[in-house]
Amino acid sequence: MHTHDTAAQGSNLLTDNPELYEARFPDTERLAGRWAEDCLRRYAAGPRVLDLGCGTGRDAAYLHAAGRSVVGADLSDAMLTYARSHHPGPRYTRVDLRGFQFPRRSFDAVVCLDSALLYCHTNAELDGLLASCRRALAPGGLLVAEMRNGAFFLGRTELLDAPAVSGFSRQGVTYESTTTLSVDRAAQLLRRTRVWTADDGSPPVEQRSAWRLLFPQELRYVLAAHGFDVLDLHDGPGPRTEPPWKEGAMPGPTADADRLHLVARLTRHT
Structure with a gap:
């Protein structure tokens, strides 16, 4: 799994130190990659795949x-x-997911995991990503994405009420993070402030980032505008749900929990 705060926010402890990222999010069972491959197989995707926002490369390698x-x-x-x-x-290869160019019809599928799609904060940036995907995909190509679900925050505050504290250790150093989330309703963003401390004497590090809050029907609308037909849009099971996805699990019927899973097919090139 992979975060991309560097795209707009400067230095980031985990993004700038990928070995710490993998220590914090080990994914030893390769759930994200397995889930993506299951989606690709279920809808008979061709072999050429773009992993957009690939992070440390674990899912791409899978x-x-x-x-x-x-x-x-x-x-x-x-x-x-x-x-x-x-x-x-x-x-x-290095690209900005908000707008990129590969030769037309280079891929049979685009995979975009761990909320990478939500670093498109504006409508123009989201249009840029989807237009880039449309150009890069062959006819009938798939877009497979996994992300936070904006609908979860309609009337729910449990992720906002108090800071979340977590930690991990690597090579004798213990790292602890305190994360505060808030909703910027006007911008439709989930903003995150995270403070890292370590017991090696280094000073605390404060980092700020944000995700676009997209709602299921809004996502259907913008995908249709770019020529995509939504095949699956559901809140689980997936690689980051509880309980997590397992081989053979089929999508559930709802789309209101805190993760959103998307499979869409490109049916119209423009």
């Missing part, structure tokens, strides 16, 4: 090992360098 021809794309040079050395197989 898809590569499953027999696909994979390009991993990210904006973080640190993540890409790490991916090339630790998760070889895919071709890794």
Whole structure:
């Protein structure tokens, strides 16, 4: 899994130090990659895959090992360098997901996991991503995405009421984060302030980032405008749900919990 605060927010402890990212989010069972591959198989996607927002490359490498021809794309040079050395197989390249260019019809599927799509904060940025996907996909190509669900925050405040504290250790150093979330309703953003401390004497680090809050019907509308037909849009099970997705699990009928899972097919090129 992968975060991309670097895209708009400058330095980020985990993005700038991919080994710490993988220590914090180990995903030893490769749930995200397995879930994506299951979606690709279920809808008979071709072999050429773009992993957009690939982060450390774990999911791209899993898809590569499953027999696909994979390009991993990210904006973080640190993540890409790490991916090339630790998760070889895919071709890794630096792109901005809010607008990118590959040769037309280069891919049979675009995979966009762990809320990477939500770093498109404005309608123009979201249009840029989807227009780029449309150009890069072959006719009938798939878009597979996993992200936070804006609908979860309609009337629910449990993620906003108090800071969340978590931690992990690596090479004898213990890191602790205190995370505060707030909703910017006018901008339709979920804003995050995170303060990291470590017991190695280094000073605290404060980081700020945000995700676009997209609602299921809004997502259907913008995808249709870009020529996509939504095949699946549901809140679980998925790689970050509780309980998590398992092989053979089928999508549920609802779309109101805190994660949203999307499979859409490109039916119209423009």
